[in-house]
């Protein structure tokens with residue numbers, strides 16, 4: 561049931577925050593409590609997963625709930641458990657800045673522990689560059705992880721507010737997942753949205769750091785648009801999405817040239833797909849799963865790149881580089897790529913960031929790219 565109170569956030573702040581899901585775009589914010597079920601079937605078991613979703617919605621209809629919703633996350637490795645929370649009520653309202661002033665004291669950091677060392681990351685980049693010569697691989701996205709320990713236990717909704725305030729154009733989310741953890745982030749990348757028979761996808765690949773100097777940003781943006789290495793990284797993603805989305809559409813168009821998308825800490829090459837779905841096309845989650853994992857977060861070809869990642873990264877990505885979003889019982893929904901994110905438990909948060917490696921990548925530059933990407937989260941929780 562869709563409630564309309566614009567003060568809903570002040571009501572739910574008193575709820576157990578590990579039960580509430582939040583998903584915000586630049587236009588609207590969605591809050592849901594009253595979680596009635598969590599579907600954990602891995603997305604690799606697609607038939608069972610879809611049966612579970614249909615059953616959950618059907619049983620809510622029987623109880624008189626007219627407009628149930630699911631909000632959740634699918635891990636990078638789709639053989640691992642999903643975390644799809646089904647809700648009987650939610651609030652969708654225009655996105656608005658939160659009034660509460662949050663000071664950086666709230667987020668004082670006690671400790672940072674590297675899970676991936678700079679050396680490990682750079683050695684993996686070297687191995688990837690060799691794999692391009694020896695195996696038929698063209699792109700591999702490699703990532704690092706960092707654990708942050710805050711002085712105080714962190715209420716997830718306060719963190720979500722801070723992320724929303726600092727990243728007004730991002731898709732911001734706070735989703736309860738397995739083992740009492742909350743997945744929090746501000747992703748710039750729309751994997752797929754479906755509203756009626758309209759689909760949109762906005763892949764990003766090819767990146768540069770954004771600074772406070774607008775002149776420098778313009779220079780970096782121009783370099784990015786001219787860089788053949790970054791355009792290669794981008795093209796792999798666009799080609800792959802075009803291939804996987806086209807069969808579902810009777811009409812599909814893509815922006816002519818990649819344009820620049822700016823986030824709080826990065827500049828990215830960005831392309832926009834808009835399409836009209838064929839009659840009887842799959843729902844938003846299934847369409848998004850047909851695209852996952854794109855070469856923006858995995859590589860090309862997908863299977864070889866995924867195996868390389870699973871063998872060479874020294875940690876489990878879990879939800880990072882998976883998908884996160886919502887879907888209603890009509891199959892409408894928005895699913896974004898789970899990046900610029902972390903996994904929160906009490907006063908500890910595990911952060912992640914990656915970069916696409918192609919022929920000609922430089923290990924040092926790629927490491928710095930991942931460090932800049934970590935700033936979306938770290939910057940949001942430092943002095944405001």
Ligand SMILES: C=C(O[C@@H]1C=C(C(=O)O)C=C[C@H]1O)C(=O)O
Nearest residue numbers: 765766767856899913914915916
């Ligand atoms: C993997 C991440 O970002 C992805 C990789 C990008 C790149 O390599 O240029 C750009 C945007 C994202 O698709 C991340 O932020 O952790």
